[in-house]
Amino acid sequence: MLRTREENWQALRQHVTSDVLLKHSMAVEVAMQAYAEKFGEDAQYWRTVGLLHDIDFDKFPNEHPAHAREILMAYGYDDAFITDVESHARDWPKERSFLQTTLLALDELTGFIIACAMVRPDKSLDNLEAKSVLKKMKDKGFARAVNRDNIINGAAAMGIELSEHISFVTKALAQAAKKPEYQNPPLI
Numbered sequence: 001m002l003r004t005r006e007e008n009w010q011a012l013r014q015h016v017t018s019d020v021l022l023k024h025s026m027a028v029e030v031a032m033q034a035y036a037e038k039f040g041e042d043a044q045y046w047r048t049v050g051l052l053h054d055i056d057f058d059k060f061p062n063e064h065p066a067h068a069r070e071i072l073m074a075y076g077y078d079d080a081f082i083t084d085v086e087s088h089a090r091d092w093p094k095e096r097s098f099l100q101t102t103l104l105a106l107d108e109l110t111g112f113i114i115a116c117a118m119v120r121p122d123k124s125l126d127n128l129e130a131k132s133v134l135k136k137m138k139d140k141g142f143a144r145a146v147n148r149d150n151i152i153n154g155a156a157a158m159g160i161e162l163s164e165h166i167s168f169v170t171k172a173l174a175q176a177a178k179k180p181e182y183q184n185p186p187l188i
């Protein structure tokens with residue numbers, strides 16, 4: 001049932017118009033793919049869950065992700081895929097699989113890392129170190145909307161040391177930011 005990246009992207013574009021949310025979707029896609037490759041999982045599947053995880057957010061910000069199912073069903077995504085998308089609800093009642101745990105762990109971290117890069121003089125991810133991201137996490141005035149506990153708990157739930165998690169995701173984002181498919185809109 002999995003389609004090409006272009007088809008998944010077009011489905012997303014039909015429901016998400018904000019550049020901010022498109023960039024966020026791309027960043028989570030990139031990080032999901034990188035972790036799938038690291039752990040020998042199905043990278044195509046993981047990246048697609050990441051790309052489409054917020055597909056209902058533009059239209060239903062207050063009910064998100066409760067409308068993901070109806071939207072994704074209309075494109076023929078199957079129940080397992082849709083459940084993986086729904087699982088990043090903060091109040092998800094079931095135990096999360098490793099994919100689902102990873103999705104939640106990346107949801108806030110990706111944006112925080114990009115925010116850290118944007119305040120650098122070069123506005124680049126290339127030389128962003130985990131220690132400076134960790135320092136920014138302690139700065140309560142910086143990117144205040146990002147819930148630090150979600151980032152910390154996400155790494156713990158994955159069983160990965162936080163700075164290693166940050167370094168891994170930063171490198172994945174930095175590499176993707178140079179690729180042609182991440183230029184419109186630009187990932188960073």
Ligand SMILES: [Fe+2]
Nearest residue numbers: 024053054107
């Ligand atoms: Fe998200």
